[in-house]
Amino acid sequence: MAIGIRVKAAASDYDISASKFFGNPTVPLVWDGDFSDGEIFFCQIRLSDIAELDTENRLPHTGYLYIFLDTEGTDYCLRADVRYFEGEPELAIDGFNAAVDGYENFNDAYVMEFYEADGDEVCTRLLGNPSDWNYGEEPPRLLLQFDPLDNDMGFLDHLDGFLYFFFGEDEGDFGSVRLAEEFS
Numbered sequence: 784m785a786i787g788i789r790v791k792a793a794a795s796d797y798d799i800s801a802s803k804f805f806g807n808p809t810v811p812l813v814w815d816g817d818f819s820d821g822e823i824f825f826c827q828i829r830l831s832d833i834a835e836l837d838t839e840n841r842l843p844h845t846g847y848l849y850i851f852l853d854t855e856g857t858d859y860c861l862r863a864d865v866r867y868f869e870g871e872p873e874l875a876i877d878g879f880n881a882a883v884d885g886y887e888n889f890n891d892a893y894v895m896e897f898y899e900a901d902g903d904e905v906c907t908r909l910l911g912n913p914s915d916w917n918y919g920e921e922p923p924r925l926l927l928q929f930d931p932l933d934n935d936m937g938f939l940d941h942l943d944g945f946l947y948f949f950f951g952e953d954e955g956d957f958g959s960v961r962l963a964e965e966f967s
Contacts, residue, residue, distance in 0.1 A: 785911030786836045787900030790934045793892035799875050800847075802828045804936060806892025808849065808879055809872040821855030822864060823886045824879040826895075827872075833897050833909065841910060841954060846870060848957065850927070850948065854883055863948055863962040865926070893936050907933045913947050915965055923949040926960055942966065 790804060800809040808824040827849050834844035842848065851864040880889045902911035907930045914930075916922040929946040931939040939946060944966040951959025 784839055785900040785902045785904060786833050786909040787898045787904060788907045788909065789896040789898065790893040790907070790936065791896070793894045797892065797894055800829065800872055802826075802832050802895040802897070804893040804895065805880065805889045805938070807875045807877050807890075809875045810849065811868050811870065812873045815874055818851065819853060819855065821883055822851050822853050823883050823889065824876075825850040825852050828895070828909075832895070836897055836899055837910075843867065843869070847872060852962075854886060860964070861962055863960050865948065865957040865960040867957045889936075889938060893934065906930055913965070914945060924954065926950050
């Protein structure tokens with residue numbers, strides 16, 4: 784079981800608290816000023832949008848799941864900052880990515896549309912199994928698979944492969960999610 788994600792450029796009057804990649808994050812007020820200078824907003828998922836598709840109840844069905852990417856302090860790699868907030872966000876942060884060198888062009892929002900997908904489908908999706916897993920061991924548990932060539936956002940479109948966000952030991956501990964790049 785997986786939850787596929789289709790994206791489309793957001794209209795000028797879209798709901799800013801919608802599930803989306805990039806654009807202006809809407810976050811809890813208590814997070815204001817809680818991000819590093821090299822951190823970019825990658826996506827937010829309004830979990831009620833996927834509740835009916837998450838038949839195994841692997842994710843909460845209320846609140847928001849956020850993924851920010853730290854672009855500093857690692858050698859050519861991004862680091863995931865995954866956060867969950869149980870309530871409704873109160874603060875929209877305009878131009879979140881504008882001040883980060885190399886990422887200043889990722890300020891346009893791309894709204895997500897969710898659908899039931901095969902667990903091995905080659906696409907951007909939540910859950911399921913990582914595509915192109917060519918290793919002998921059991922694959923790690925997948926939170927999100929991002930296929931840069933599956934959309935027209937331009938993010939990491941040089942990567943012929945996937946950006947994987949893997950759960951840690953405890954699927955409920957979003958702070959332990961790790962990021963991996965996989966080239967096809």
